[in-house]
Amino acid sequence: MMVQHKTPGDIERTSMGIILEELAGLGLTPPPEHQAVVCRVVHATADFDYARNLVFTPDAVQKGIDALLAGAPVITDTNMAKAGVSRPCLQKLGGEALCFMADAEVAAVAREKGTTRAVAAVDKAAAQHPGAVLAFGNAPTGLLRLADWIEQGYRPALVIGAPVGFVNVVESKEHALEVCRRAGVPAILAMGRKGGSGVAAAICNALLYTACGTLDPAARGWN
Amino acid sequence: MMVQHKTPGDIERTSMGIILEELAGLGLTPPPEHQAVVCRVVHATADFDYARNLVFTPDAVQKGIDALLAGAPVITDTNMAKAGVSRPCLQKLGGEALCFMADAEVAAVAREKGTTRAVAAVDKAAAQHPGAVLAFGNAPTGLLRLADWIEQGYRPALVIGAPVGFVNVVESKEHALEVCRRAGVPAILAMGRKGGSGVAAAICNALLYTACGTLDPAARGWN
Numbered sequence: 001m002m003v004q005h006k007t008p009g010d011i012e013r014t015s016m017g018i019i020l021e022e023l024a025g026l027g028l029t030p031p032p033e034h035q036a037v038v039c040r041v042v043h044a045t046a047d048f049d050y051a052r053n054l055v056f057t058p059d060a061v062q063k064g065i066d067a068l069l070a071g072a073p074v075i076t077d078t079n080m081a082k083a084g085v086s087r088p089c090l091q092k093l094g095g096e097a098l099c100f101m102a103d104a105e106v107a108a109v110a111r112e113k114g115t116t117r118a119v120a121a122v123d124k125a126a127a128q129h130p131g132a133v134l135a136f137g138n139a140p141t142g143l144l145r146l147a148d149w150i151e152q153g154y155r156p157a158l159v160i161g162a163p164v165g166f167v168n169v170v171e172s173k174e175h176a177l178e179v180c181r182r183a184g185v186p187a188i189l190a191m192g193r194k195g196g197s198g199v200a201a202a203i204c205n206a207l208l209y210t211a212c213g214t215l216d217p218a219a220r221g222w223n
Numbered sequence: 224m225m226v227q228h229k230t231p232g233d234i235e236r237t238s239m240g241i242i243l244e245e246l247a248g249l250g251l252t253p254p255p256e257h258q259a260v261v262c263r264v265v266h267a268t269a270d271f272d273y274a275r276n277l278v279f280t281p282d283a284v285q286k287g288i289d290a291l292l293a294g295a296p297v298i299t300d301t302n303m304a305k306a307g308v309s310r311p312c313l314q315k316l317g318g319e320a321l322c323f324m325a326d327a328e329v330a331a332v333a334r335e336k337g338t339t340r341a342v343a344a345v346d347k348a349a350a351q352h353p354g355a356v357l358a359f360g361n362a363p364t365g366l367l368r369l370a371d372w373i374e375q376g377y378r379p380a381l382v383i384g385a386p387v388g389f390v391n392v393v394e395s396k397e398h399a400l401e402v403c404r405r406a407g408v409p410a411i412l413a414m415g416r417k418g419g420s421g422v423a424a425a426i427c428n429a430l431l432y433t434a435c436g437t438l439d440p441a442a443r444g445w446n
Contacts, residue, residue: 006390008339008362015389046387046416047270083306084420116231139231164269166238167229193269197307198421 015043023051033061037188040206044198053191055177060158060186061207067133067157068211071095074204075125076197077118077136084201085135089208098132100124118142126154133207135160137200140172147172147179159187160203162195169193238266246274256284260411263429267421276413278400283381283409284430290356290380291434294318297427298348299420300341300359307424308358312431321355323347341365349377356430358383360423363395370395370402382410383426385418392416 006014019042023029028051030038041050068074071094076082082099090096100106100121110120118138122145125134134156136143140163150156161176163169173189180187190199229237242265246252251274253261264273291297294317299305305322313319323329323344333343341361345368348357357379359366363386373379384399386392396412403410411426 011362011388011390018389043389044387045268045419046389046392078306080303080307080421080424083301084303139234164267165234166241166266166269167234169269196268196419196421198303198419201303 012043019043022048026051028052033059036210037061037203037206040202040209041190041199044202045196047194049192049194050190050199053194055187055189055191057177057181057185057187060188063186064133064158064160064188064207065211067131068093068095068207072131072133072157073098073129074133074135075099075129076134076200077101077121077142078138078197081135081137081197081200081204084198085204086208086212089205089212089214092212092214093208098125098129116141119145122146122149130155131157133158133160133204135162135200135204137162137164137195137197139163140165140168143172143176144168147176150179150183150185155183155185157186158207159185159189160200161187162190162199162203164193164195164199166193169195235266242266245271249274251275256282259433260284260426260429263425263432264413264422267425268419270417272415272417273413273422276415276417278410278412278414280400280403280408280410283411286409287356287381287383287411287430288434290354291316291318291430295354295356295380296321296352297356297358298322298352299357299423300324300344300365301361301420304358304360304420304423307421308427309431309435312428312435312437315435315437316431321348321352339364342368345369345372353378354380356381356383356427358385358423358427360385360387360418360420362386363388363391366395366399367391370399373402373406373408378406378408380409381430382408382412383423384410385413385422385426387416387418387422389416392418 016039019039038051073095074085074097076099079099082097085097106120110117118141122142126149143161143163161173173191177189239262242262261274296318297308297320299322302322305320308320329343333340341364345365349372366384366386384396396414400412
């Protein structure tokens with residue numbers, strides 16, 4: 001098959017142009033401060049529903065970027081989301097991506113306390129990483145536990161919440177949004193049923209690429 | 224927030240029941256042989272469009288399961304998709320998940336030949352892994368290169384094609400489907416713009432869980 005040879009940068013610029021044009025056609029042009037996140041998520045999913053589903057607390061994007069610029073780690077709820085977060089960008093900023101789900105220590109605590117790994121992993125994040133960016137794209141359990149911690153005074157730099165699914169998912173995101181708003185914790189959430197590890201990673205990467213000034217894929221390097 | 228304590232197995236069974244019910248309501252009940260894959264992808268995305276977008280060549284699901292039962296490796300186009308494929312299931316079957324995108328060797332070949340890592344990674348897969356399950360969820364370049372190899376006689380056990388995006392993506396999947404059909408290579412493809420690493424991994428996992436007989440999450444273990 002004849003393929004036009006374009007660089008990844010060309011392809012991404014063309015894609016973002018198409019996304020912005022179609023968003024405008026749908027009457028869904030995001031405000032400038034949300035544009036990078038909305039376009040990156042649509043780019044990762046080809047699903048324009050996210051232009052409706054994504055909600056941002058005031059200045060959440062800028063606060064997330066500020067934290068990443070200061071070297072905050074990104075803590076994910078799955079190794080899949082962790083693998084999708086731009087490692088070269090994080091390294092450039094002095095940060096790192098962490099996931100505790102497969103930790104032997106977390107497994108032992110979960111067994112001991114009769115809880116789930118998802119809950120024990122959030123407990124570890126809250127105990128050891130104040131000021132982290134937390135990015136959740138899997139089950140609602142972790143997000144609900146995080147909301148409990150925030151009610152008890154834990155203050156992450158940013159909550160990215162994009163669990164996906166059919167049981168407790170919609171409610172977990174509504175609850176987390178309410179808790180974050182009340183506590184003044186910055187949050188970016190994909191409301192409704194949709195989400196996933198790829199969505200959580202895409203939101204992180206939109207912030208990381210902006211923070212790093214590496215909007216051209218060629219400048220980013222590979223995970 | 225009050226949360227009902229359910230096991231991951233309970234939640235997944237409830238979710239799959241909801242998905243099947245809503246698919247029926249949409250007139251999109253999949254044939255029995257495609258049900259595990261369609262439901263797993265909808266479960267991973269909460270996007271019912273996949274019930275329309277997923278196409279299967281004849282017996283693709285069974286041929287994929289047979290290959291996995293025989294210990295075929297799964298080769299993905301991103302480390303994110305690799306991280307999403309069930310490692311415990313693969314280990315149980317004597318297989319493994321591989322991704323060559325971040326290989327130093329692949330980077331060197333790409334530099335030398337003036338090509339992309341995506342292309343060099345497919346070349347390595349085709350040269351070293353006949354009979355593999357290839358699962359692509361990122362850029363169309365890799366899928367197009369794979370189609371070239373199939374036209375030249377390479378015979379993977381199964382092609383899973385779910386690149387996502389706005390430039391060359393739709394065309395790459397149509398071309399790959401045509402090439403696989405002509406060559407008699409089993410294929411499962413998410414047609415249209417939608418897809419992603421999570422979709423590619425979900426298709427793999429539907430086959431792996433069936434092959435392993437671990438439909439209950441508790442029996443699967445963690446990646």
